[in-house]
Amino acid sequence: MDFSSKFLENAVNEVSRLPGIGKRTALRLVLHLLKQPKEHTKYLTEALTQLRNEVKSCKRCHNISDTILCDICSNSNRNEEIVCVVEDIRDVMAIENTGQYRGLYHVLGGKISPIEGVGPQNLNIESLVEKVKNKEVKELIFALSSTMEGDTTNFYIYKQIEKYDVTTSTIARGIAVGDELEYADEITLGRSIINRIPFANSLKS
Numbered sequence: 001m002d003f004s005s006k007f008l009e010n011a012v013n014e015v016s017r018l019p020g021i022g023k024r025t026a027l028r029l030v031l032h033l034l035k036q037p038k039e040h041t042k043y044l045t046e047a048l049t050q051l052r053n054e055v056k057s058c059k060r061c062h063n064i065s066d067t068i069l070c071d072i073c074s075n076s077n078r079n080e081e082i083v084c085v086v087e088d089i090r091d092v093m094a095i096e097n098t099g100q101y102r103g104l105y106h107v108l109g110g111k112i113s114p115i116e117g118v119g120p121q122n123l124n125i126e127s128l129v130e131k132v133k134n135k136e137v138k139e140l141i142f143a144l145s146s147t148m149e150g151d152t153t154n155f156y157i158y159k160q161i162e163k164y165d166v167t168t169s170t171i172a173r174g175i176a177v178g179d180e181l182e183y184a185d186e187i188t189l190g191r192s193i194i195n196r197i198p199f200a201n202s203l204k205s
């Protein structure tokens with residue numbers, strides 16, 4: 001791509017680094033910004049800078065939060081003894097949208113994936129095992145997507161906590177294997193949390 005402006009080229013290069021955005025789309029977005037009032041770009045860059053500087057990880061559940069404890073963890077109406085294990089904040093948002101769950105979450109920050117070089121030590125697993133060890137949790141609900149990585153991660157955690165006094169369950173999904181949790185519709189997802197099944201029953205013999 002030949003650019004008539006170095007500034008234009010720089011902006012296109014930066015935007016095209018975002019996932020799913022090729023050079024052409026980046027150019028379209030940058031040209032769009034150029035046509036808008038200058039404030040729009042200012043608000044955008046301010047929002048992104050603030051996001052990077054201010055956003056925290058909740059001390060308890062590792063969800064993205066503006067405060068040390070996220071709104072869910074600091075809500076005294078939530079049942080602290082039930083913890084739903086999810087991959088990232090998108091799953092928390094999906095489950096919250098169902099309005100069917102009143103427990104807390106534990107955000108792993110990904111799934112075990114040897115191909116992508118993600119091992120258990122790269123995820124928030126140790127702090128979860130600690131919660132179980134310290135008897136802070138009565139029930140763990142595994143709600144990772146039912147992909148191979150999700151199953152591997154569930155099983156790894158299950159093996160770590162099996163010896164402790166904790167109930168483990170998994171959401172009974174009516175959706176095909178491989179579907180990501182965030183795409184499940186709210187009614188199906190809500191129902192699958194209510195109708196969760198003991199984790200041991202989900203293991204293939």
Ligand SMILES: [Zn+2]
Pocket residue numbers: 058059060061062063069070071072073074
């Ligand atoms: Zn939290």
